[in-house]
Amino acid sequence: MIIKRVLTGAIKIITLSFISLTFVNNAFATETITTSVGIEPSLTLTMPTTALNLSLDPSSTTFGYKDLPISVGTNNETGYKLTISTNNDDTNLVNTADSNTVIETLPPSSPTTAGYTDSDFVANKWGYKNGLSNNYFPFNSGDIVLENTGPVNDDNTTLRFATKIDYMQPEGTYSTTFNFSLVANPLTPTIQNIAPTRCTSTPLTVLDIRDNQEYIIQRLADGNCWMMTNLNLGAVPLVTDLTSANSNFSGMISASDVATWKKTTAIGNGLTPELVSVAGIDSTSQTSYGVLYNYCAATAMTTFYCENGRIAGDSTEDLCPAGWRLPSANDGTNLYAQSEYNTVAELVAPISSGGFAFALAGQLFQSVSGTGTYGQFWESDMVDNAAVDTFQVSRPNTVHPYARTYPYMGYSIRCILKQP
Numbered sequence: 001m002i003i004k005r006v007l008t009g010a011i012k013i014i015t016l017s018f019i020s021l022t023f024v025n026n027a028f029a030t031e032t033i034t035t036s037v038g039i040e041p042s043l044t045l046t047m048p049t050t051a052l053n054l055s056l057d058p059s060s061t062t063f064g065y066k067d068l069p070i071s072v073g074t075n076n077e078t079g080y081k082l083t084i085s086t087n088n089d090d091t092n093l094v095n096t097a098d099s100n101t102v103i104e105t106l107p108p109s110s111p112t113t114a115g116y117t118d119s120d121f122v123a124n125k126w127g128y129k130n131g132l133s134n135n136y137f138p139f140n141s142g143d144i145v146l147e148n149t150g151p152v153n154d155d156n157t158t159l160r161f162a163t164k165i166d167y168m169q170p171e172g173t174y175s176t177t178f179n180f181s182l183v184a185n186p187l188t189p190t191i192q193n194i195a196p197t198r199c200t201s202t203p204l205t206v207l208d209i210r211d212n213q214e215y216i217i218q219r220l221a222d223g224n225c226w227m228m229t230n231l232n233l234g235a236v237p238l239v240t241d242l243t244s245a246n247s248n249f250s251g252m253i254s255a256s257d258v259a260t261w262k263k264t265t266a267i268g269n270g271l272t273p274e275l276v277s278v279a280g281i282d283s284t285s286q287t288s289y290g291v292l293y294n295y296c297a298a299t300a301m302t303t304f305y306c307e308n309g310r311i312a313g314d315s316t317e318d319l320c321p322a323g324w325r326l327p328s329a330n331d332g333t334n335l336y337a338q339s340e341y342n343t344v345a346e347l348v349a350p351i352s353s354g355g356f357a358f359a360l361a362g363q364l365f366q367s368v369s370g371t372g373t374y375g376q377f378w379e380s381d382m383v384d385n386a387a388v389d390t391f392q393v394s395r396p397n398t399v400h401p402y403a404r405t406y407p408y409m410g411y412s413i414r415c416i417l418k419q420p
Contacts, residue, residue: 270408364410
């Protein structure tokens with residue numbers, strides 16, 4: 001086997017600059033010394049070799065392998081992704097003297113997550129394992145070797161390439177070329193993969209991979225990491241289906257189904273998901289109003305109220321991004337207990353002024369009303385089939401950290417990060 005390394009990224013450069021010192025009449029003259037350090041974006045991929053050679057003498061079943069240690073480092077704030085591929089995505093080891101003679105990669109195991117041990121490795125096939133995995137898997141061009149969501153000095157793994165040969169395999173040299181591609185993640189971190197340590201008292205912009213919209217998040221005085229902007233999911237077409245990989249529920253809702261959710265309420269029974277985008281920017285909070293959701297939309301149709309046989313009681317699943325959730329009534333109470341957020345003025349003040357930046361989007365019932373005057377965001381506590389808690393803010397001076405309302409009404413969503 002021959003391994004070829006492909007690396008994308010810049011070299012780290014450190015520059016020091018000093019203003020020279022000046023002496024006047026043999027006396028030291030006071031001067032300002034400026035030191036600057038410039039650090040360029042950096043991606044590094046380290047491998048001890050670019051070629052792996054394995055010689056086997058076939059018997060009834062001869063098994064052999066070669067290891068390739070790999071180390072990656074980057075100063076990119078959102079991390080990197082290292083993938084492995086082959087030319088033309090060919091997964092065969094090809095006989096250099098006869099291109100029609102190959103060693104194929106392992107067939108998929110059953111189940112596909114099981115892989116193969118040394119003893120059940122299929123004869124005249126090849127495969128590999130990554131890191132501490134005990135089992136070997138078939139090679140798929142484009143497999144992820146390593147990835148991280150933040151800067152790292154040394155991410156290490158070892159790829160073990162293996163094959164089992166018997167007398168049925170013709171002699172010869174079999175090879176392929178592996179291309180390793182190291183790419184920096186986009187600078188804006190995704191809200192689905194944000195590490196709790198990345199959410200601090202400094203506002204941070206994150207990307208929702210479901211529709212590529214951006215939100216601001218921040219850790220507040222109550223200790224929770226909050227979305228500082230109203231959820232806007234459904235305002236623009238989704239680029240992917242809603243699944244447990246990107247949303248806080250265990251099912252699947254197709255992007256096309258979300259597009260068909262009711263945009264206005266005809267009767268107001270609320271048993272089907274309804275949402276309406278409220279156009280504009282709140283003049284006080286300086287954030288967009290976002291989308292108003294009835295409770296069935298907010299909880300992704302997972303509550304007993306919306307469809308018989310689903311979750312009864314408090315909602316544990318919702319439209320929040322994966323890793324996030326609807327706040328509970330206790331979360332609302334704790335937020336309100338903080339001196340920074342217990343008045344209307346503080347709750348609607350912009351982020352730049354230390355406020356919660358809650359855009360008062362109004363409510364949805366047959367039509368949108370009250371925009372700019374009052375707003376509520378859903379909480380996860382369902383009292384019964386007829387009442388759900390919300391956090392209510394109303395000008396000029398009304399705040400209810402848990403205000404019970406009807407699930408068929410349409411309100412805003414503010415998610416909080418799940419605690420590790």
